[in-house]
Amino acid sequence: MSTSPFTGRLSGHGGSHAVRIARHHGADTMFTLSGGHVFPLYDAAVRPEPTMRLLDVRHEQTAVFGAEGIGKLTRRAGWAVLTAGPGVTNGVSGVATAHFNGSPLVVLGGRAPDNRWGQGLLQELDQPPLLAPITKRAWTVHGADRIGPAVDEAFGLANAAHRGPVFVDVPMDHLYGESEVELAGDAPAADRSPDTDALAGIARLLSEAKRPVLLLGSDVWMDGAEQVARQVAEELGVPVITNGQGRGVLPAGHPLLATRARGLALGSADLVVVVGTPLDFRLNHGLFGGRDGAPPAKVVHVTDSPGQIATHLNLAGAVSGDLSAVLRGLGDAVKPDAEVEQWRVQLAETAAAATGSDREALASDAAPIHPARIYGELNRVLDDDAVIIGDGGDFVSYAGKYIEPKLPGNWLDPGPFGCLGTGMGYSIAARLARPSSQVVTLLGDGAAGFSLMDVDTLVRHRLPVVMVCGNNGIWGLEKAPMQMIYGYDVITELTPQTRYDEVVRALGGGGELVTRPEEIGPALRRAFDSGVPYLVNIATDPDNVYPRKTMGV
Structure with a gap:
């Protein structure tokens, strides 16, 4: 290549x-x-x-x-x-x-x-x-x-x-x-060296900050900067939040990973350095701080090219270029304030408490099935290099909360455009690009209607993928908000327990319907052992919808 x-x-x-x-x-x-x-x-x-x-x-x-x-x-x-x-x-x-x-x-x-x-x-x-x-x-x-x-x-x-x-x-x-x-092949390579003055200014901000947060997005992975990003975060001891394909730069359980303390981290930070992701609705448009009377946080935007730097808010600093060079430059120049350690411990304790509170939902015996129970069972069988694909709304929001990748680049979702139907295409790509890894595609029942016919493609090309469908029989992202606005809802209902598994079986794959929580784990193991495209169709509680927050998952 x-x-x-x-x-x-x-x-x-x-x-x-x-x-x-x-x-x-x-x-x-x-x-x-x-x-x-x-x-x-x-x-x-x-x-x-x-x-x-x-x-x-x-x-x-x-x-x-x-x-x-x-x-x-x-x-x-x-x-x-x-x-x-x-x-x-x-x-x-x-x-x-x-x-x-x-x-x-x-x-x-x-x-x-x-x-x-x-x-x-x-x-x-x-x-x-x-x-x-x-x-x-x-x-x-x-x-x-x-x-x-x-x-x-x-x-x-x-x-x-x-x-x-x-x-x-x-x-x-x-x-x-x-x-x-x-x-002739004579196109010159672009110079992506970061501006040294801009880099020095950001380094000063980081050295002075008492409650900094480093937020790492997909472009950290796409630009090949994931190893440098982890090294610099560990050298500086700065708490980290990840999104998109940046998830896994710091693996689940890493002491600096503050994703499970996201609300406190972004609400109480005095400086947020956002690297490789836009300041869009997923990040409250870059409006951080303000929690419990805290002042607004200073925001620094680091991007792989100048055109990606946010222009809709007053930034405390910005720099673009090769992200490895930017991050390495910051790592070499920053001398963290002593209070950063106290901040890191506070976030680590909050994250640990949140993880502890998850256990009840992840082990829930509720019937109808609580969506979190699916992820409690899935986490038990996922390999470290598993590729996780999310194609859905409410059901995939739970995945964002309860699944933390171990490696960067292995989390795929539709991204900020929010287009359902990515699941089968991403599944095909993952099986080709990662032939020895588990590939797990998480489908809402709404999303399943956009692309499930392409299971035929998986079957014809012998591409085994495990599909997990959270089937609550509704358009979960629309039903509750419409009820809140109007007091009623229309066109948000789907047929309960539709047999999407039988669709997959008709196309040459495998599948089964799960209606009880204790059936989830064995069904997932059968799916991974099958060697064919296999859909575990899980009937979940339509009244258990993901709780929305300003800054999302």
Whole structure:
């Protein structure tokens, strides 16, 4: 795998140019759903001998989520190929999700041919304007000899900080067309050195702070800074909260991990240093402090590129660049205040108390089943390197509280765009990227309706995944708020105990319905031992909804 632009000669049809470039950039799987506009790409993947895995799905949304999942797990752009018109539009939600997640992704779309454009061709649609607002770049390639350079540029853009999706479409006649082209591969590498003055200012703030918090997000993982982040946190003794794929940078049980004391930590901090995640609704838009009369906290934003620095509030400091260099620079420069140790102990005691109070819910014998009991049982059987995928609302909120990854990068959820339906695509990606690890996908019963048909894809490609469905028969995130606002609710009910497990069995996998708490553990063990896509469909209490707080999970 190379991170450099392609150098060399390309010959053959346009599809072969694209596939060779994608392979150069580390893409070994093409996520797709068959369409005539992109046949040359399939031809190049299998002839004269197989050079790339074709992973065909049942809905283009899953193809894009699968490719995005590869980007999340490998930190190199995944590749989705979508046929023209509805193939592309079906993938838009996946591209938008990658945009908000900062996931490296390249989507190549088919397009009606140039030589008949404007004559009302099948699936004739000018697609880049639809994708432009949610991509780093979206454009059309006119000419077979331009396909290779365009795909090379697309992968370079997607993999460069701040990472994200890139879209390029190719008219059908050019994709089939033959050409030869020489690529020089001379794009210069960007300088990502952090500003030393900005770094020094942040170091002073950290040295003066008495109640600092270090908040680590997904870009710490995506930028390869997870080891440095842990080292610096331990050297400084600063309490840490994690979110997204930053979860696991400090593993469960680490004495500096303050996630279970999140309310106290972010409400009473005098300085919050946010690294590698936006100051969005998940972080109360960066409005920290103020608890029990405490003054507002100073906020520092550290990002992988200048365009990610928050502009909606007055920051005490900000710096962008290579996150390992930023964190190492802070570690070398900061001399923590002596009172930080007292703060760390206070948060550790609060976190320990919260963990202790969890035990009753995690072991609950209530019937109908308390959702927390599912996670009490799941934590007993999860390996340290398990990949956990959350696709749901209320049910996955419980997962965020009760499951703490042991390793970074292994927690996947829809992210701030909140798009349900990521589960099957991420499951496929996880099984490909982590072939020896457990893959567990947590589905709300609402989310299951978005993508469960792609269990067929898991079965056909022999990709065993354990799926756990929290089935409470309602849209949990909507029912209670609507009742609070209006005193009643409508269109928030689903059919209780729908047999999603039988859907999975009909598609060739395995599954069972669980209605009693003591049945959960044995069912999970059967799922892991099955060697097939297996859904444990657990009927949970619809009256037990996740308690919402201002700063979320």
